[in-house]
Amino acid sequence: DIQMTQSPSTLSASVGDRVTVTCRASQSISSWLAWYQQKPGKAPKLLIYQASSLQSGVPSRFSGSASGTEFTLTISSLQPDDIATYYCQQYNSYPWTFGQGTKVEIK
């Protein structure tokens, strides 16, 4: 199985800060990576697919990038509504696997 390792596990930042979450795959997954945002008691919401494609309706302050097996989710200017847990997920091969999550808090 492909292991997805996210860091950090928790991130505290101020409103307006640039925030970066990293996800590393244990082997090549090409660009077949998605990022999800999950708020408490809610289903995950797709933000980014194919490593860097912004899902329709998602604010442009969210972006994704890739370099080899390392993937990054960036929030260019953190907003109060962005408080959530973020997960990466590879869909290159079965079983699909998720990272352990990054909880983003407001400082």
Next chain:
Amino acid sequence: EVQLVQSGGGLIQPGGSLRLSCVASGVTFDKTYMSWVRQAPGKGPEWVAVVFPGGYSKSADSVKGRITISRDNSKNTLHLEMNSLRGDDTAVYYCARLWADIGSPYYMDVWGKGTTVTVSS
């Protein structure tokens, strides 16, 4: 607009079975790939299974041999049945619609709200 409405779940005794349903609207269901994902309390999501339009399915090793995925295309409904339930099956179960750009693999773009399954005596 794609919507997925889930039902089923609840409190189930160890060794028992569950049947979850997911009704899709806003899609051509008989051409739609679907998936099940679960999330144990305080944990990250775990992929459970994917089902192709024709009914073929693939599942995670953690549930293999215990689950049956079926779909009723006439009712736009996806079902998940699982038996021999144990405590670590306790989770919120989500169904999700899969989408793909031409030539690319499928990914989960729309999720149901989830249904809670608690396995306990």
